[in-house]
Amino acid sequence: MTTTTGSGLAAFAALLADETRAAFCLALLDGRAWTAGELARHAKVAPSTASEHLGKLVAGGLLREERQGRHRYVRLADAGIAHLVEELAARTAAPDRPRTLRAASAGSAMARGRTCYDHLAGRLGIAVTDAMTVRGLLTQEAGFALTREGVRWYRELGLDLASGGKRPLVRSCLDWTERRPHLAGVAGAVLCAHALEAEWCVRIGSERAVRVTPAGEEALSELLGVEKASLR
Template identity: 75%
Template structure:
């Protein structure tokens, strides 16, 4: 990458409205321009202008269905970049929540959330640590599933389908815990399984997720995680 290309990418991210869009899109879903405009508190015309720049810059991918225009993060690499930048930028800000609702939402996000297509927050870290302690995941030489870990996914009926050059396991720096959680193909597959089977459910309008009673039992059986650690 040439210096001018890096500068251009940095310039795309160096705007508070565009940053708000990218953080919202970390939930892995496609949003309409109107939804993002309301989320960021800007006019529809302003949102459209910013989205045009992000799509042109390859940061977002655009989909159209009839009259509706949807955008999503271009790929998992962009999601990883945004989450990593958020983790490094967070210590700079010390502004306390201004409302009880904001404080509650912040606690929910810290407890458990999706980071694009994998689990993050205390939930993601707890699962990652449990997998490491049980010899399913190695962190000493970079993130990698062990042979035992590959069998564990198979025993749970969770397929690990290749996705281009995306690694099976990858570390993603958690912006609330300041430690890496599991990403990559394995992280995405585990998150999808947790949501599809009802281990976790989405709550609120943000990326927060909550572990259900079924999920608490499943995680205790599969990884020895006691419920109080993920509540």
């Protein structure tokens, strides 16, 4: 059994104790791979500064590096790291009010609906989670768990719950805008992937925000009883 020392934990925590590195990790919660240049522009730092910070995050195990030809990409190391970053974000103080209309619009879109690594979050994620609970597909009594009806519901939708390998089938993830748990784990990931593939949701802007389409409103209303007004 491996024992974590105080110095080891402090060193790991220090990786996020920098505004630029924290901004990188938050951006990578969209589940996609980014180049160093893209992250540098996002955080408004020089490419050399971005490379230095990315090296520390990769070495510390928060990110993993992928190469495709001459291009270097980075992404969050795994779903566990994404879960950690989202939960830490949810436990921070409320952000300052945006200073521009563009920033306010982007923040509103993120709060309305977004992806959290590979599952749905924001008011959309909470609405889906609550609806699944009301329908008896998900129980929250002793942590999140799918019911028999929930497993059957996934099967009838043609969604493979055995595709997640060693990942937890279901787990809660504390939503950083709603301050309530939404559905994560394999069940959350395959549902999010299906929502995007079926175009129930579409990505908007350069952030993680998603918008529910009219087809998505109909599907979520019919399948889960989600009120259409709550998705807008």
